[in-house]
Amino acid sequence: MTSIATQLDTVVARIRSSCHQSNRKPDGVKLLAVSKRFKADAVQQAFAHGQRAFGENYVQEGVEKIQQLAHLPLEWHFIGPIQSNKTKDIAANFAWVHTVEREKIARRLNDQRPADMPPLNVLLQVNVSNDPAKSGILVEQIDALAQCVAEQPNLRLRGLMTIPAVDLSPEQLAQDFNTMRMAFERLQQGFDSCDTLSMGMSGDLELAIANGSTMVRIGTAIFGQRTN
Template identity: 55%
Template structure:
């Protein structure tokens, strides 16, 4: 078994244990392997070990990686999960399957206008700043219904759900609190008539808390690829 296969198995075992503790089917939670800063060769190796969905944060790096792995395109699913500037939306609209980090209506409008007509609708999540950190992107929980309604009306997009990156916490209960808040917003929006099916929350350090609170996608990088060297 390769290192990537071992790491993926360990993460899936953590996810499954958390799901069982929550009384959930382990198959109700999907793993997004966050490959930002890691080379295309590592994505290829993780793909060979069975992983199909990969998350990227940096537009030009991800475009280069997608092009380098074009031979695997039919069996890869690319998710953009980082901050997205207006002048980079076309590259993302043309190459990605998902965008988790839609943090304002303007970005959604540009993605909608720039999504090629021959492609399937772009799956998007509305990013919510549940911790209220000034350094974090995302709408407030109060703003979310209005922005979500506007995004849902745009062509070439499919609003799938909500995403958050809460402030790191040391205990399981403290980790669960912001995820619980996002789940409550998710349930409230669905009660208002939205058809959301995705809660993108939880990373290497807090995936158990996220799964316990209803995550359907966890975004895990370090536990799969190792520590990042941002100098490169």
Template identity: 50%
Template sequence: MTIIADSLQAIQANIHAALTAAGRKDNVQLLAVSKAQSADKLRNAYLAGQRAFGENYVQEAINKQQQLSDLNIEWHFIGPIQSNKTQLIAQHFDWVHSVDRLKIAERLSNARSPSLPPLNVCIQINSSEEATKSGASLAETIALANAINTMPNLILRGLMAIPAPANDYATQCAQFKIVHTAFKNLQQQGFAIDTLSIGMSEDYVAAIHEGATIVRIGSALFGARSIPA
């Protein structure tokens, strides 16, 4: 537990320093990416103060949710969404960051029980326009956002993106700026969004500089994966 607690404290300090350097007065939420991490590691992170966890694989996440049902965890789904998994995702998560097409949004809304709070969703955009990467194109984003706003069991919270990897800070910032511009454009179009989910272990400082409100941190917090991928 001490290693995870120390890592969590260090990351939070880095987030605070990045906010200060960017001249920002708001906060950034740390989302602990717990894909392929054991339930014991998640419990240790929770005991150290972490409350929001992001998972990529539905059944792995549900298994951990059952093991950790005594904890008040906010569960985020952040992986690619297969159509046949939408019902489970809609039933077992508080947030979905990776809505990238109309069909998925419709299925999530239809599968979300009215007895549950509306599902918080982000549109995943393919800001780098990579052929192998999931995400709506920048041109498709407004139409998809309009459609989601009509769905009774979803709340559109913002955008998520995973830009192409870059080693230098300037390139990271330039890529995140594209996503932030798309986010501001939606706000200017009248969408009441507040979430920009960008930045991971290798580039979250640049993401914070460019307006991230959620950073998704896995390896820097948990270390090596403890469940085979």
């Protein structure tokens, strides 16, 4: 069985190659290892090979891993849907949230962020494909939600995240990624704190990087297929 370390090396090489082809610096794209449905020992293996940032989709599972691995200097990102009754646990345990799409959720995260923790880094989730099966705001709704987040003292607006519709052609996917890049560039003009465009996963990271992604979310290509 291929080791997590070997697969991690392969992903890092893909990122570097993509950056080279796009005339971008390799350190301009951050790798987020998506560890949902994998146990803490898988995270430890990736950590031992140099990975520091990990993404979780489910609050209870993520918090359990955060507590189990509290002795390691890990950066935890919440990348799943946010329910109102879960905001307290998210605010108290994670460094980043990628999936803010409502002002109510932003305010709850702000109010529930512990005073002894730094501001919670926030990405706005954008439904760039206008896909009814996907969460997120529309591109034209970005400014209003960004302003709300920027006004919260315990939040720090960092940028945008998207998950395009499935089964898009490469041309359609590139168009959606380019739409996100333009939206991100506009957002940066109004908010100095914005430096992150989170898009691209195991199957499309090259295309995402070519279209300006600064953070790719990779699970399967690092940890393998999930069993549940």
